[in-house]
Amino acid sequence: MTSRVREIIIRNLFAFLAFISVMLLGLIVLFLFREGLPLFKQISVNRFLFGSAWYPTYNPPEYGIWPLIVGSVIVTAFSCLIAVPFGLLSAVYISEIAPAWIKEILKSIIELLAGLPSVVLGFFGMVILAPWMQETFDLPTGLNIVNASLMLAVMAIPTISSISEDALYAVPREYKEASYALGATKYETIVKVAIPAALSGISTAVILGMSRAIGETMVVLMVAGGAAAIPRGIFDSVRPMPASIAAEMGEAPFQSGHYHALFATGIVLFIITLIFNLIADHISNRFKEEGSGTL
Amino acid sequence: MNHYLKPLILMISLLLVGAGAAFAENIVIKGSTTVLPIAQVTLEAYMKANQGANISLSGGGSGEGIKALIDGSTDIANSSREIKKTELELAKSKNVEPKENVVAIDAIVPIVSPRNKVRDLTVDQLSQIYQGKITNWKEVGGENLEIVVISRDSSSGTFEAWGELVLKGAKVSPRAQLQASSGAIVQAVSKNRYALGYIGLGYIDKSVKALTVNGVQASDKTALSKEFPVSRFLYMYTNGEPKGETANYIKFVLSPAGQALVKKEGFVPLPRKK
Numbered sequence: 001m002t003s004r005v006r007e008i009i010i011r012n013l014f015a016f017l018a019f020i021s022v023m024l025l026g027l028i029v030l031f032l033f034r035e036g037l038p039l040f041k042q043i044s045v046n047r048f049l050f051g052s053a054w055y056p057t058y059n060p061p062e063y064g065i066w067p068l069i070v071g072s073v074i075v076t077a078f079s080c081l082i083a084v085p086f087g088l089l090s091a092v093y094i095s096e097i098a099p100a101w102i103k104e105i106l107k108s109i110i111e112l113l114a115g116l117p118s119v120v121l122g123f124f125g126m127v128i129l130a131p132w133m134q135e136t137f138d139l140p141t142g143l144n145i146v147n148a149s150l151m152l153a154v155m156a157i158p159t160i161s162s163i164s165e166d167a168l169y170a171v172p173r174e175y176k177e178a179s180y181a182l183g184a185t186k187y188e189t190i191v192k193v194a195i196p197a198a199l200s201g202i203s204t205a206v207i208l209g210m211s212r213a214i215g216e217t218m219v220v221l222m223v224a225g226g227a228a229a230i231p232r233g234i235f236d237s238v239r240p241m242p243a244s245i246a247a248e249m250g251e252a253p254f255q256s257g258h259y260h261a262l263f264a265t266g267i268v269l270f271i272i273t274l275i276f277n278l279i280a281d282h283i284s285n286r287f288k289e290e291g292s293g294t295l
Numbered sequence: 296m297n298h299y300l301k302p303l304i305l306m307i308s309l310l311l312v313g314a315g316a317a318f319a320e321n322i323v324i325k326g327s328t329t330v331l332p333i334a335q336v337t338l339e340a341y342m343k344a345n346q347g348a349n350i351s352l353s354g355g356g357s358g359e360g361i362k363a364l365i366d367g368s369t370d371i372a373n374s375s376r377e378i379k380k381t382e383l384e385l386a387k388s389k390n391v392e393p394k395e396n397v398v399a400i401d402a403i404v405p406i407v408s409p410r411n412k413v414r415d416l417t418v419d420q421l422s423q424i425y426q427g428k429i430t431n432w433k434e435v436g437g438e439n440l441e442i443v444v445i446s447r448d449s450s451s452g453t454f455e456a457w458g459e460l461v462l463k464g465a466k467v468s469p470r471a472q473l474q475a476s477s478g479a480i481v482q483a484v485s486k487n488r489y490a491l492g493y494i495g496l497g498y499i500d501k502s503v504k505a506l507t508v509n510g511v512q513a514s515d516k517t518a519l520s521k522e523f524p525v526s527r528f529l530y531m532y533t534n535g536e537p538k539g540e541t542a543n544y545i546k547f548v549l550s551p552a553g554q555a556l557v558k559k560e561g562f563v564p565l566p567r568k569k
Contacts, residue, residue, distance in 0.1 A: 055466055057449045067469065126479070131486045140443045140489040143472060226448075226473030237472050247448040247475055250356055 032270060036263035039063065048264060054228040054239075056248065056258040063261040067228050069268065071238030074231065075224060076214045078149035079156055083213075084206055086153070087160025091202075094161070095168040096190050107165075114158035122222030125151040130223060137235075143225035144235045151219045156209035163208060167201020168194055204280045211276040215269060217242035241265050320540040322350040326360020326373030328476075329453060329495060330529050333399055334373055336556045337548045344547075348540060356451065358382075364532055365391050370541050372532040375401065376455050393532045398548050400563040402496040402518035402526040403457055406481070406503040410488045413437040415507040418524050421461050424491060427468025438488075444471040445483055445492035453477065457493055460525045493525075497561020515563045529562070 039048065043063055051064020094106050129150070130142030171194050179189040195202070225237020226247070245262050252258040324334050331354045338350045355363075360372035361379075365386045378386075378393050386393050405421055407413060413436055416424070423429040424442055433439045446467055447454040458467065474480045480492040485502035492503075496513055499505050505513060508524050517523035537545050547553050554564035 053469065058466060127482065130483075134487055134489075140441045141472065141483075141487065143483065221475065222479075227470050228473075229469035237470075239473065247473060250359060253358065253362065 029270070032263060032266055036260060036265075036267040039257065039260035039264045042257055042260075048261070049268070052230070054244070056252070056261055061257055061261075063257065063264075065241065065244075065261075065265055065268065067230050068239055068241045068244050068265065070230050071224065071228075072214055072240040072242075072269075072272075074145055074238060075148045075152060075220060075240055076210055078145060078234070079152035079213045080206065080210055082149060082153035083156040083160055083209055087157045087205070087209065088164055088202060090157070090161045091164035091168055091205075092190060092195070095165045096194060097186075107162075110158050110161050113154065114162070116154075118155060118216060118218040119222075121151045121154060122219045125219065125223035139235050141225060141235070141237060143223055144237055145224070145231060146234055148220050148224040148238070148240075151223055152213040152216055155216060155219065156213045159212050160205045160209040163205035164198070164202045167198035167205065170201070171197045200283050200286070203283045207276050207280040207283070211273045211280075214240075214276070215242060215273055217246050221246050241269050245269075320349075322348075322371065322541055322544060323363075323369045324350060324352045324371040324373060324531075325355060325363045325369040326371075326532075327357040327375040327529070328354045328451065329357075329375040329401060330373035330398070330531070332497070332560045333529070333548070333557055333562060334371075334531075336560055337553050338544070340552070340556060341544055341547045345543070348544075350544065357455070361393070361532060364393060364534060365389055367391070367534075370533065371537075371545070374530045374532055375453065375527065376459070377528075377530070378532060392535045394535055394537070396531045396533065396537070396545055396549075397528045397565065398531050398545075399529045399554075399557045399565065400518050400526060401456075401529050402513045402523050402563060403453060403460070403493050404496055404499060404513040404525070405491060405493050405506045405508065406484050406499065407491055407506060408484055408486060408488045409502075409504045411437060411504065413506065415510055417509050418461055421508070422463065422465060425457075425462055425467050425471065426465050427470055432489075440489050442491055443487065443489040444468060445480055445490055446471040446473055447477075447480065447493075448473050448475050451475075453493070453495060456527045457525070460527065461493075495561070496563065499561070515558075518563045519566060526563075 043051075048063055048065060049069070050066050051062060052066050053062040053064045054067060055062040090106070090110065094103050094110075098106065125147050126143070129147055132142070133139060133144075133147060134142035175193050175197055176189055179193045184192070220240040221243040224240055224243060226239045226243060227237035228239045228244070229236075231238050245265055248258070249262055252262055324338070331352070334352050338352060342348050342350060357372075357374040357376055360369065360374055361382050363369035364372035365382065366389070372393070378395070383393065405416060411432070413432060416435060420429065420435050424435070425444055425446065427444070429435060430442055431439065432442055444467075447457070458464065472483070474483060474492075477494045477498040480494050481498060481500065481503055484490045484492040496518065507513070511517050511523050513523050513525075518526040531545060531548070533541060533545070536542070548557075549565070551567070558564045
């Protein structure tokens with residue numbers, strides 16, 4: 001076999017494999033829409049998205065997912081509030097401040113955290129954190145927004161931290177050296193030079209962390225409490241969209257309204273994560289010219 | 296040589312036993328997670344007593360089991376509720392005749408934390424609480440605390456029976472929490488004096504306090520006599536009269552030995568007939 005023939009074969013094989021994975025993704029999306037869209041023959045998109053009652057198994061059924069959307073958005077927002085400072089500051093520490101040996105240890109610990117199965121986190125939240133939280137603060141329930149957000153934050157921190165760290169690492173050495181040469185302190189250099197130069201990478205990290213949190217299922221199924229109502233406070237239970245899909249899909253009769261409604265909820269979730277990823281993509285492209293400190 | 300002979304003979308005999316099993320009928324059981332423990336222990340005992348019998352069991356919920364019976368992918372459908380009219384019609388259209396076999400009685404008991412002072416609730420009070428119309432324990436004779444209502448997910452037979460026996464079709468408040476298993480409800484209720492949940496009689500342990508309903512304590516006796524208001528029958532549906540291995544297995548479940556296992560799992564055994 002000549003090397004040219006081999007080259008052609010390998011190139012085509014790679015193209016074929018790439019095509020297959022894209023096609024699989026396309027088929028999944030197609031399936032999702034095919035199973036979800038028939039719902040809108042029964043009710044309007046408006047009543048589905050903004051209806052406040054989710055009673056899919058009653059007669060007549062009600063398929064309003066507004067409380068589920070609110071639940072998802074709230075736990076995601078809160079988990080970001082917790083995960084962004086921790087993720088970003090640990091990235092700054094690891095890439096700018098820590099001595100080499102601490103850096104190695106911390107990096108591997110954070111990688112370990114990323115590999116923690118979500119069911120383990122959920123179990124921890126349910127069996128340890130929830131009773132403790134309920135008892136200590138005398139709350140009506142420990143299965144609430146704060147608990148779910150904390151567990152989701154633990155999942156989002158490794159994502160945010162490792163991508164931010166890569167972004168900080170890619171900030172050109174000359175930038176920092178120039179800053180020191182002008183007499184800036186280490187703190188000033190980090191805050192005014194390194195972080196701004198790596199901002200697009202950091203934003204990407206935050207958005208990817210958020211899209212991880214909003215799609216997470218097991219944790220919210222186990223610790224968010226599962227009340228399909230608009231919460232009145234941060235210690236109320238909520239039922240985020242993935243929890244609803246996971247808890248109910250098993251019993252939803254095939255091709256019924258309930259079944260289509262769960263797939264339609266999946267479409268909403270898909271669109272939200274798609275938007276997140278497009279924003280992340282846009283940010284990392286848009287600010288590329290600011291230096292090599294981008295991903 | 297002798298060294299190799301023994302394992303060889305063992306292997307051949309195992310193969311023969313395996314072949315024998317392959318000729319025996321396979322039974323597939325599917326459905327209610329409430330009936331699952333009953334099916335699990337009885338089929339283990341049954342397979343031990345009848346070498347070669349091969350039974351596979353899975354959960355999925357009552358609706359899932361009946362669905363499988365209708366499309367022919369299971370021999371026995373476990374159900375914690377009676378078959379619905381719509382399901383019966385669907386079965387008829389596919390020439391399936393679901394035959395009801397009552398295998399045990401289940402009582403669903405409201406539970407609270409042992410630290411909660413309330414001892415009794417009426418069915419009406421339970422219904423009002425689950426609908427979100429009563430929201431404070433002091434309205435039913437307890438402390439001035441918010442009631443945290445905990446319910447099962449809408450796919451469980453326990454949820455369906457509770458909705459039928461207590462709520463009588465009224466909607467559960469959207470503020471009710473949702474737990475995906477009886478174990479999770481015990482976990483959520485045991486240490487929380489705000490919480491109210493419900494589980495099968497068989498899942499009650501010392502970490503929770505079982506409430507009396509309308510003044511009646513849940514027990515084998517009161518469930519059997521239907522004196523305890525929240526009790527129900529548990530079913531194994533078959534397509535027509537059970538035949539062959541399936542009939543033998545159901546006979547075993549209903550036998551004194553099978554019913555002893557039912558009792559051991561925390562359910563209420565059926566009274567002896569005759």
